[in-house]
Amino acid sequence: MLEGTAGITFALVVALAGVVFVVIQLGRVLGQDAGNQTMQDIAAAIQEGAAAFLRREYTFLAGFVVVVAAIVAVWLDWQTAVSFVLGAFASASAGYLGMFTAVRSNVRTAAAAQKSLNDGLRVAFNSGSIMGMSVVSFSLIGLTVLYFLFDGNISYITGFGFGASSIALFARVGGGIYTKAADVGADLVGKVEQGIPEDDPRNPAVIADNVGDNVGDVAGMGADLFESYSGSIIAAAALGATVAGGVGITLPFIVAAVGIIASLIGTFLVSTKEGATQHDLLATLRRAIYGSSALVLVFTAIVIAITGAGWNLFAVVLVGLLAGNGIGYFTEYYTSYTEKPTQGIAKASETGSATLIIEGLAVGMVSTVAPVLIVAVAIILALGLGGSEAGLYAVALAGVGMLSTLGVTLATDAYGPVADNAGGIAEMSHLPPEVRERTDALDSLGNTTAATGKGFAIGSAVLTALALMAAYIQAAGLKPSDLSLLDPEMIPGLLIGAMLPYLFAALTMTAVGKAAFEIVMEVRRQFKEIPGLMEGTGKPDYKTCVDISTKSALREMVVPGALAVVVPLLVGFVLGKEAVAGMLIGAIASGFVLAVMMANAGGAWDNAKKWIETGVLGGKGSDAHKAAVVGDTVGDPFKDTSGPALNILIKLMSIVSLVFATAFGNGLINF
């Protein structure tokens, strides 16, 4: 049992149960008290802004999806095109639902925090769990339905990953540009020029800023991990035909399914007591994550016993889970202000912003060592445990293992912006100080989970991209000897691949600057032209700011986005299919380290500033603080735009190569 269609059916049923959970949770969250009229008015503006963003984004996306689907249908086949559309639709739906929930839970979290810390935590976390469960359920439903539709032909199903990647590109790259442009725009004119505080409702960009938090950390992170989750299952299934006596293809689906069950149980472990410290709050989230991880192992052991897939594959799943948690641990170490690296950056501010920047970059660079060694060891162990029969299938399965508890780990991520927004709403609607203390505690917890979430996202992106690359190699019909470093096209491909993350990072960083500039112009215009805006009698035009952020983010992501799709095709058709493999491994290796460096340097600068704001080194307003603000500003596009965007780059390039694998020949240049 569980081989073939039985296993896939099992996965489908579990995924459908996940949807039932989502519906129930949604009902529970929406049934919560939404606070007083002031709170509801502010929340309504954020909801409206989010809706405006999603409307425009999805209009653009719909056109994009239709065009690409048509190209895929003509160039390849209609089945891949159908998968592509479904992948895009499933990812977009999960993102929509997550955003829909988040912008309604923020105000309910603020209201619940009036009662107790635990009530606030429950609402915010339940909101996060809706996003987490939507992502894993929608992905697994899509993949299993396509499996039945195409009779288990995995090569058609790769289109699903391409569709998911396309949405991820828009959500992560476009969203990353949006969130930072709105943030910088709101701060530059509001805080710096007009001298009004953060989250002040008079600031025309304040709603865009709050929308941006959700766009970046809910929709962006969700789509990124939707892509990793789908991609790792697709890659494992594509490589699994000859593995473990026929169970190779279904095993990733089943492991994903038991992961959903484990995550469901894990979400019920989250609760805390009044007066809980940061340590307690972190402990309850860890209980959920580690509890789910333990359950996945128990369930996987049962699956292995039933299917007889081999205990070595159980060990591979374990390796993936450990690697994910290990990377998360080190990400937190390098970016938390209770640890030495971030404190060292803060101390460097005493000799000015230049030394703070240098120290931050150095910490970011050093922080690449641990994740790279963890992934390298995980690959060695997976390959060693899998043996020559499994080959790179084992790496893909380790990726599935790492992501098996995504339902709950993503919940702890998507929880962050809800808590952040709740704090903003509490501030704007002048709730009592103890409420703000509670939302601050929840927000601070969100910053920690965001850091580990980012480490997890890049780690899973690397394993997924490697697995997709392996699937590409198989689909392109490349033999080991074609992939030699001595192959004439391999080294040029590899060098070009290593350079692409730098180009991509540069384009996205400058995009933030350009988009922010447009917001600044608009906010300045409103302060000048709307009578009584500063006095609070005139009403700011939030919508135009949201609209400008959306438009400029979508415009600015076209070039980097096109790059990720066009370059693999160009390399494939000009240099040939061997060069594509070289390019992929070059991009994955270089993108991995650059992404970790940027994300961690950015996170560490952010927290160095926050540490100084707790009163050390002169506290807020000191020269040290001013220097730290420079670091934080440099770090913003690092950690929220360019760094995370590199996850998308390496996966999208890999999936594009996989989808078009059979279309590449030997290239125009031959030796």
Add this chain to the structure above:
Amino acid sequence: MLEGTAGITFALVVALAGVVFVVIQLGRVLGQDAGNQTMQDIAAAIQEGAAAFLRREYTFLAGFVVVVAAIVAVWLDWQTAVSFVLGAFASASAGYLGMFTAVRSNVRTAAAAQKSLNDGLRVAFNSGSIMGMSVVSFSLIGLTVLYFLFDGNISYITGFGFGASSIALFARVGGGIYTKAADVGADLVGKVEQGIPEDDPRNPAVIADNVGDNVGDVAGMGADLFESYSGSIIAAAALGATVAGGVGITLPFIVAAVGIIASLIGTFLVSTKEGATQHDLLATLRRAIYGSSALVLVFTAIVIAITGAGWNLFAVVLVGLLAGNGIGYFTEYYTSYTEKPTQGIAKASETGSATLIIEGLAVGMVSTVAPVLIVAVAIILALGLGGSEAGLYAVALAGVGMLSTLGVTLATDAYGPVADNAGGIAEMSHLPPEVRERTDALDSLGNTTAATGKGFAIGSAVLTALALMAAYIQAAGLKPSDLSLLDPEMIPGLLIGAMLPYLFAALTMTAVGKAAFEIVMEVRRQFKEIPGLMEGTGKPDYKTCVDISTKSALREMVVPGALAVVVPLLVGFVLGKEAVAGMLIGAIASGFVLAVMMANAGGAWDNAKKWIETGVLGGKGSDAHKAAVVGDTVGDPFKDTSGPALNILIKLMSIVSLVFATAFGNGLINF
């Protein structure tokens, strides 16, 4: 004729002629007027400082060389150990001679600039040409002598490259730390705390700062390129046994030899007229470089015609030459303040130092595109032209071609610090304004040639490292199928390799900070304890500052240096020889882009500041200028320490792997 020993003899004779040129030039330079007593006193202090630095460095080095030579002799064989010692000795001698000349030419350049611009240019350039010619002649003499000594057994001669790499490590990494630590230390206490101008003789660190310019740009750059030059010839010779009917081994020696002749002729093309513009000055240096390049092609054509090596190999040499000049061109484009990228960075200063930092990093990242594409195309062309018979030999030969005119290109580099020092001496000894105008013009030219020189250094390092990697693969007995991306050890090796440049860059960046801190403490102590220092009646203790810079630079380079040697050995013995190949290509690809990014971002920040100092955007003292100073400070370790140190990392790792190739087995971990 010219096959076998005849070709090697020819190369030896030409290299000896190069030495004759060096001796004659040295006599001419030293015969120049050394200026008035004040000038000579200042120069004497710099000479003393340089001598102190070299004394301490060479004492340390001597011990290092003896120990490593003993290890090599015991572990491998005495022949490789002899080559190692000779390589270290030859590189150190060239560095010593270059430094000896530079710290005597600086004052003579200042004195000659009293007469005319052309006189100043001639003295400074002749000094540079002594360094350029010493490097190529000493390298070629060493290699040819070893060829005769070991009867053409190239595997023994690889030790020469290892020796050269060891010196390069000390000169480039240690020198890079020294120069920036002294610079920052002198500025922080002198300019910022005490308010005395740059190059003020009362500053106890001023001599260390001036010595540092020579240490970094003469000895450091020289040793870096000595290593590339030797490495590319060794790699080509090692791969050449089966190429072009026996001429394969001798051809790189002969091309190097005709390059020396061409460079000798080129050096005589440098002269200018009074009132020459920057454009004229640049034109005369370009005339020398392009003239030499043209001559190399003519001579190589003759060599090909005589030896019958095949015209495809002529084309390969041409490709290398073009690639070197192409990379130099783009480096200048991205870092010159007459061009848009650097002006854009300067303009970003209007919104503060954070946006200037972001823009600089973005420019640095984008600037990796052109060099990577040039190198990728050069490799494709070289491999295509060389054909399957030549294989990666063609890449090595392209590297030899790129470096063939090193005698003159390095002269234009080593000229820079001489002109810079001359300006300092003119300033300190209060020479008339027209003299300072002339030395400023010469200095400014030096900044441009330094930029192109850096691009050239990294381009040649990449080709050399790739060629050494190919030689390693051959020496380790690896077959194409062993080197597949699908090999279990390949991807972990590649990921680790891609991470190493980040670790190396981080270590060298923080090393600068630590060393600078010690200088700051010492300078502060002297201002406090030496009576009358500020008033000019007390004499500063220059020597202690030089000593501290030297000691801390040598101490701080131990960890990064050990890393470059130990990691290849560790990977080789633990993961096996396939993983070493993966690690090398990962490090080369990732190190290439990171080095270009750091060098160009640093150069661009430096020139953005200089552009503002010409009066644009508010000029000196404006907020824009203050922001630009932050960028310049961040850029200092980028462009002068970490960026160039990466050249050494990738070459040293490659040569260590090559030397120990036969000692690596299949590793402790096997599948």
